[in-house]
Structures are given as C-alpha cells and as structure tokens.
Amino acid sequence: MSQENMEVALEIMDGLGQRNAEKLIALADPEVEWHSFFAIGESGAYRGYDGTRRYMRDLGEAFDIGVVEGDDALRIGDVIVLVGRIRYRGHTSGVESDAPAGWMLKFRRDKLLRFRAFHDPEQALEAVGLSE
Numbered sequence: 001m002s003q004e005n006m007e008v009a010l011e012i013m014d015g016l017g018q019r020n021a022e023k024l025i026a027l028a029d030p031e032v033e034w035h036s037f038f039a040i041g042e043s044g045a046y047r048g049y050d051g052t053r054r055y056m057r058d059l060g061e062a063f064d065i066g067v068v069e070g071d072d073a074l075r076i077g078d079v080i081v082l083v084g085r086i087r088y089r090g091h092t093s094g095v096e097s098d099a100p101a102g103w104m105l106k107f108r109r110d111k112l113l114r115f116r117a118f119h120d121p122e123q124a125l126e127a128v129g130l131s132e
Contacts, residue, residue, distance in 0.1 A: 006073060009080040009105045012112055013068045021056040025049050029111040036117040037101075064089045068101075076128055080105045083121035104128060 008027055015023040034046040034055045046055040059066065070084040082103045089096040102124025106114040118124045 005078070005107045005110060006075055006080055008107070008110065008112070009073070009082065010070070012105060012115070013070065013082065013103070016059075017067050019056045019060045019066070021053045024052050024056070024112075027112055028052060029108050029113045032112055032114070034115045036115070037119050060091075062091055064091050064094075068103075074125075074130075076130075078107045079128055080107070081124050081128055081130075083124060 012024060012027055015027065028049070030048060032048065032052060034051060035044055036046075036055070037044070046052060066086065066088045068082075068084060068086050070082050072083050074081045082105070084101060085098060086101045087096070087098045099119065100121050102118040102121035104114075104116045104118075104124050104127045105112055116124070116127060118127070
C-alpha cells in the first residue's frame, strides 16, 4: 500500500465532514461498505455507491455539523487507522457534542473498500489486532 492511501484516507474524512457523497464515491470501490456509529439506516451499514449517497443523506438529516479532528494515524498493509475526536450538532435538538473516536479504513487497489467508525479509539486499534 502506498503513502497515497494515507492521503486518500484524510480526503475521505474531509468528504464525510462535508457530507459530500460524490467526492466519497470518487474515492471508493464500487463494493464499498460504510459502518458508522452515526448510521441511521440499514443496521449501521451502507453498501455500494447508492448506500454512500443514503449514508450522506441520513447524516445530513440528523446532524448540522460533523468535524473530524485527527490526532494520530497508522498504516498497516492496506488498512489505515485514525484516532481523534469528532464534533457534531444534532439537526433537530441543536445539541453540540465532542467525543473521542476511531476509524478504520480498508483499501483495495487504492480505493476505499470498508469504513468502520468506533466510539472508542481503542476499538479501532482492536479491529486491526493492536489492542494492549
């Protein structure tokens, strides 16, 4: 895996913050899977390009903002693990929150294949076998 995938991972996080489905689709494999703790539909999983659009639409309906602040990144083969914080505000409630989070992004041929978000950054490390 190339350093380029690290840059793509950061672009994906930016696209998520913007809720820019078309940007995410350009960076993703046709079989992409999104697993998010914010996901509203499909039991927390969205699949393919249509699923990407649904995921962004669902996030937009639930949250006014969603800003990712990365603290650290780790590359393991075709997987990138990011840890940091996420800031968001509920669309209906207007309640703002700031919470630690972790993300695991798996690539295939330089395209995002699987995205998983975790409430606890340690869970992202555990997902790739790096727990303490």
